Amino acid sequence: MLYFASAVIITYFFWLVLSGHYTLLLMVIGAVSSLLVVMLASRMAVVDREGHPIDLVGRAIWFWPWLVWQIVKSGIDVSRIILSPSLPISPTLINVRATQKSAVGLVTYANSITLTPGTVSVEVEGDEITVHAITYAGAQDLAEGDMDRTVSRFEGGRRAQ
Amino acid sequence: MEQIIDIVSWVFLIAGGLFCVIGTVGMMRMPDMFTRLHAASIVDTLGMGFLIVGMVLQAGFTLVAAKLIIIAALILLTSPVATHALAQAALHAGLRPKLDHDETGGHIAGEDASSNS
Amino acid sequence: MMFFAATIAVLVSLGLALVRALLGPTLFDRVLAGNTIGTLAVLTLALIGFVTGRPEFLDIAILYTLLNLIGTIAVLRYFKLSEPVVPAAPEE
Numbered sequence: 001m002l003y004f005a006s007a008v009i010i011t012y013f014f015w016l017v018l019s020g021h022y023t024l025l026l027m028v029i030g031a032v033s034s035l036l037v038v039m040l041a042s043r044m045a046v047v048d049r050e051g052h053p054i055d056l057v058g059r060a061i062w063f064w065p066w067l068v069w070q071i072v073k074s075g076i077d078v079s080r081i082i083l084s085p086s087l088p089i090s091p092t093l094i095n096v097r098a099t100q101k102s103a104v105g106l107v108t109y110a111n112s113i114t115l116t117p118g119t120v121s122v123e124v125e126g127d128e129i130t131v132h133a134i135t136y137a138g139a140q141d142l143a144e145g146d147m148d149r150t151v152s153r154f155e156g157g158r159r160a161q
Numbered sequence: 162m163e164q165i166i167d168i169v170s171w172v173f174l175i176a177g178g179l180f181c182v183i184g185t186v187g188m189m190r191m192p193d194m195f196t197r198l199h200a201a202s203i204v205d206t207l208g209m210g211f212l213i214v215g216m217v218l219q220a221g222f223t224l225v226a227a228k229l230i231i232i233a234a235l236i237l238l239t240s241p242v243a244t245h246a247l248a249q250a251a252l253h254a255g256l257r258p259k260l261d262h263d264e265t266g267g268h269i270a271g272e273d274a275s276s277n278s
Numbered sequence: 279m280m281f282f283a284a285t286i287a288v289l290v291s292l293g294l295a296l297v298r299a300l301l302g303p304t305l306f307d308r309v310l311a312g313n314t315i316g317t318l319a320v321l322t323l324a325l326i327g328f329v330t331g332r333p334e335f336l337d338i339a340i341l342y343t344l345l346n347l348i349g350t351i352a353v354l355r356y357f358k359l360s361e362p363v364v365p366a367a368p369e370e
Contacts, residue, residue: 122252
C-alpha cells in the first residue's frame with residue numbers, strides 16, 4: 001500500500017512537470033490517469049519494494065553525490081587516456097565479489113560499476129561480477145572493494161553495518 | 162550575479178561539448194568493441210551531465226529546468242542498463258575482448274569454463 | 279551564442295559516432311554507436327530548444343531518451359534470439 005501511494009505520487013509529479021497547465025480540470029484528469037496507470041501496474045505486480053525502493057531515498061542524498069564524484073574522477077582519467085597519442089590502455093577482465101544482500105543492492109553495485117567510465121560489468125551471477133576494465137590499475141582499484149563497501153552501506157544502512 | 166551564472170554555464174557547456182567530442186574520438190581510436198564501451202560511457206555521463214548542468218543554470222528555477230533534470234536522471238538510469246546488456250550480449254555471442262591481463266582464469270561469472278567457445 | 283557553440287560540438291561528435299556506426303566491424307559496434315547517437319540526439323534536441331527559444335523540444339527529448347533504451351534492448355534481444363553473427367555478416 002505504501003509503494004502504491006508513492007508510485008501514484010511520483011507518477012502524478014511526472015504528469016505535473018510534463019503538462020505545465022495548472023487548471024482544475026487538467027489536474028483532476030492527471031490524478032485520475034496516474035491512479036489508473038498505477039492500478040494497471042499493480043496488476044502486473046511491479047509495484048513493490050524491488051521496483052521502487054523508497055526507503056533508500058534518505059541515504060541516496062549522500063550516495064549520489066559520492067557516485068557523481070567517482071564518475072567525474074574516472075571520466076577525466078579515461079579522457080586523458082583517449083587524448084594521449086600512445087593510447088595507454090591495458091584491458092583487463094576481472095571477477096569481483098559483491099557483498100550486497102538484496103537484489104536492489106546488487107543492481108545498484110553493478111550499475112555503479114557500469115556508470116563509472118573505465119569499468120563495465122559484463123556478467124552478474126550470484127555474488128560474483130565479471131568486470132571489463134580499460135586499465136589494469138582501474139581493475140585493481142575496483143578489486144580493493146571501496147565501491148563495494150560504499151554500496152553495501154547505502155543498501156544496508158543500520159543493520160548491515 | 163547574472164554575469165557569474167552566464168560565465169559558469171559557459172564553462173559547463175563548453176566542457177560538456179568537449180567531453181562529447183572526446184568520447185566519440187575515443188570510439189574511433191579504441192581497438193575493440195569492449196574498450197569502445199568505455200569511451201561511449203564518457204558521452205553518456207560526463208558529456209551529458211555537463212551540458213545539462215549548463216542548460217539548467219541558464220533556465221533558472223523553472224519548469225524547463227525540471228524537465229532537464231528528468232532527462233538527466235533518465236539517461237543516468239538507462240545508460241548503464243543498455244551498456245551492460247550490450248556487453249553481455251556481445252560476450253554471449255562469442256565476441257572475446259582483447260586483453261592484456263586476464264584475472265578471471267578463464268572463468269566468467271554464470272558461465273561454465275567448458276562452454277567457452 | 280553559447281548554445282550554438284555547444285550544438286556544433288555535439289553535432290561534430292554525432293558525425294564521429296555515425297562514422298563508427300558505418301565502419302563498425304561487428305554488429306555490437308553498430309548497436310553501441312546507435313545508442314551513443316541516441317544520447318547525442320537527445321542533447322541536440324535540448325540544445326536546439328534553447329537556441330530557438332522553444333522549450334517544447336524538451337518533451338520530445340524525454341520521449342527519445344526512453345525510446346533509446348527500448349530500441350537498444352529490442353535490437354539486442356532480437357539478435358540474441360536469432361543466430362549469433364560474429365563477425366558481422368558480409369555486405370550484400
